[in-house]
Amino acid sequence: MKKWFIFLLVPFLSGCSLRTLNPISETGADQAFLINLSFGLMMFVVAVVCVLFILFTVKYRETEKNKTDIPKHEEGNRTLEIIWTTLPILLLIGLAIPTIIYTFQVSNTDASSEEALHVNVVGEQWRWTFQYENGKETHDKLVLPVDQEVVFHLNSTDVIHSFWVPRLVGKRDAIPGKENKLKVTPNEVGTYQGKCAEYCGILHADMRFVMEVVPEKEFEEWLAKEQ
Ligand SMILES: [Cu+2]
Structure with a gap:
């Protein structure tokens, strides 16, 4: 058996019953939502970066044809700069709003009935x-x-x-x-x-x-x- 094969067994090690993502309370469900939301946003960023990385490596790789080409000099690109500045801000706002709301809710023990x-x-x-x-x-x-x-x-x-x-x-x-x-x-x-x-x-x-x-x-x- 090859050594890497051992990694396929990892899912079977999950016999532990300490699970957090199927909560039995509303507060727990809110927290699970936050975990899923941040994980989802993170995976979105990972996916975009991976796709662009592969795309650019393939598209701009050295070939016989472009071996001697000198790339055009760019003085900056306003559209791109606006996109990669606002997108992370929007992602963080999307993460911050529910996080702040739920954090204050769970901390507010004075509001107990x-x-x-x-x-x-x-x-x-x-x-x-x-x-x-x-x-x-x-x-x-x-x-x-x-x-x-x-x-x-x-x-x-x-x-x-x-x-x-x-x-x-x-x-x-x-x-x-x-x-x-x-x-x-x-x-x-x-x-x-x-x-x-x-x-x-x-x-x-x-x-x-x-x-x-x-x-x-x-x-x-x-x-x-x-x-
Ligand atoms: Cu202790």
Whole structure:
């Protein structure tokens, strides 16, 4: 087997369930849209550059016929200069507008609704603690009701950690002495993996947790139960 063949096997290594591009929340979907948009714009630029590169290499290559030609001297080309100045500006504006809108939306935890569920999330080397409003506390297991807005209050007792449930929403840091908030509404019942996304010491890779999204009634029962 030739060595390059090994690269064909790469897609089969994708058994990991930490996926970000099929989110179960609207905020996650907005973020996935931003990823797709920036990737799409980037691929557009890559495609244009590749096509022009190939076109010019072929068109202006040296042949027997043009070997002794001296190219015409150009003093600049206003049309071209306007095009390659405005096009990147337009691309960046197209990227900036949705990015700014969605970034402010996800950061605006003050706009959370009255009946939002508040959960304290404490990161420590190397586990997660989740504290509910009634005093219930769990480790490495986060249970949430479906279709209910939740505001996470992130904190840490030692070093900086990063709270991340890939299918729910993007990462947010848990910093000692500073509360970070994250507002999101999970819209699909299921069990999801979460982990610390900031290197925080020797057992960082083991700092995982499980997020269970359950129907409202089931959540109420779970919350009322003794720990
Ligand atoms: Cu950590």
